[in-house]
Every structure is written in structure tokens, then in C-alpha cells.
Amino acid sequence: MNGVGQHLRTALELAQTGVPVLPLRAGKVPFGNCRACADCACGGRPHMKSAGTCLCPAVCHGWAAATADPAVITSPLWAPAWRQAAAVAYHPAGAGLTVVDLDNPEAVAWARQTLPATRTVPTTRGEHWIYLGAMRSANAVRSGVDIKSRMSYARWLGPGHGAMTDLPHAVRALVEQEETTPARKGVVSSPFARAAWDRTVATGCRHTESYVRTGLERGLALVRSHTESGAGSQAFGVAQFLGALHTRCPGPCGLDAIGREIIAAAMAVGVPEAYAERAVANGLSTGAGRTT
Secondary structure (H helix, E strand, O other): HHHHHHHHHHHHHHOOOOEEEEEOOOOOOOOOOOOHHHOOOOOOOOOOOOOOOOOOOOOOOOHHHHHHHHHHHOOOOHHHHEEEEEOOOOOHHHOEEEEEEEEEEEHOOOOOOOHOOOOOEOOOEEEEEEOOOOOEEEEEEEHHHHEEEEEEEOOOOOOOOOOOOEOOHHHHHHHHHHHHOHHHHHHHHOOOOOOOOOOHOOOOOOOHHHHHHHHHHHHHHHHHHHHOHHHHHHHHHHHHHHOOOOOOOOOOOHHHHHHHHHHHEEEEEEOOOHHHHHHHHHHHHHHHHOOO
């Protein structure tokens, strides 16, 4: 099978497992936008950082074009891209994943000493470490280390080795430190600079930190997987479920911090902040047996 056929076949196999994919051209970069979408004149797609109304069926807007729909992947508008494709990429957060991209041997050595073991994929210069759970992407969080998850893509280099484990706080902390570093004039650099849930805000919770974070990460991945529609409703459902888990705790359980993480996840896929806040507040209240 030629390279074009192999890339398309790989993309369809990944799509069957729910992984959103897109073709990459030479240089490991996405294809350029069509004329209508050039320079983002269309306003961008609904799930981009600057949410727009573009529904272009072509391979436009880089990571935001990634899809698991085989009808789109094999469509005539994608065919020229597959004929020129040099590789296949995927949108990690769309599959509920985070890729820690370790770009050199020193970064790999640091990860082996610092991070929990998970599935690893060899790369040209280092390794990809893949965790269950999605988060904000960021480059150069430390020397030779990039985080690829939301609003990003990673090159598909094979299934790798080892079992995937849940996204650890140690990886989140790499980006949280960057997010909360005050910019000039004391302005926080990101609208998602919100404290993560941990035991320090849940001194009266009867559950272990691992139990709560595992459930929360899975819920956040569900919210972020709704890149086209339904993220607000999913945020309500996740908040309701997580709120119900704490009805027998003496408290406090840090539900406000949990709620802030769900709101951030919903906003990351285009839900307006006010709507996300209302959905999560109602979800937590009804989960705890209250109505608002």
C-alpha cells in the first residue's frame, strides 16, 4: 500500500476508536486554509479559542479540523490533502488525552524521575508520554517539554507501549505555574488560571484525593469531547454527578474548586462563561439534593 493509502487507512482506524484525526503535509504541519477561511476571515470554528461560526467541510483551521467522522475523512474535499499527506495527526483532548512531548534525552530522563509511568511512544528525538485526561496545551513548560492536549495536535507515531494512566497533578502543575505567572501590570495571562481541586480545599471530604481527581478528570474529558455542541449540558451532568458523590461528606469538599475546573473545560470548547457557570452551579446544587 502506498503512503497515501497508509495514512488514510491509519486515520480511519483511529477514527473508529473515537480519536479525531487530520492529515499533515511535509514539515509535520497542517494544511493551509481554503480561500474562504484564509487568515481566519470566516471567523473560526465554534470550538476554537476565538469562537466563530465557520462550518467549512475542508481541512481548515489546523487542529480544529480534526474529526472522527469517516464521511468527512473520506470526503472529496479532504482527498487532495490525503494525496499530499506526509503524516497523520490527532487532537489529544478530543480523545480525552494529554501528550507530554519530551523532545530530547534530558527531558526523557527528567520524566522518568518525576512523572508516573504511562504509555510511551518513541519519537525522532525523544518520547511522547500519553495520559488519560485533557488539559490546556502549552509549549516549553520546561526545557524540551511541551504539553499537547486542548487546541493542539500531535503526530501519530504508533500505539506505543504500556498502559495509559490518569493525568497526574505533576503535569497539570507545569501549565498552572505558567498560567498563574502575573503578566505585566499584574494581569493574569490566561482566562483559565483557576486553582485546581486538591486536598487542601477539601479538608472535610471522606474520599481520597486520587478517587476525586480520577472522577473529575474523566468528567472533564467528557465535557471537552463535545467540541461541536452539547458541552454545556455535559458540564451540568458532570457537575450533578460529582456533587452527588459528596452528599454524605461532613465537608468542606471543595465543590467550588471542582466547579471552576468544569467551567474552564466547558469554556475551552466554546461555551460562554455565564452559561457554563449557571450550568455547573445548577448541576452541583441538584447533585447535592438542592434546587436553584
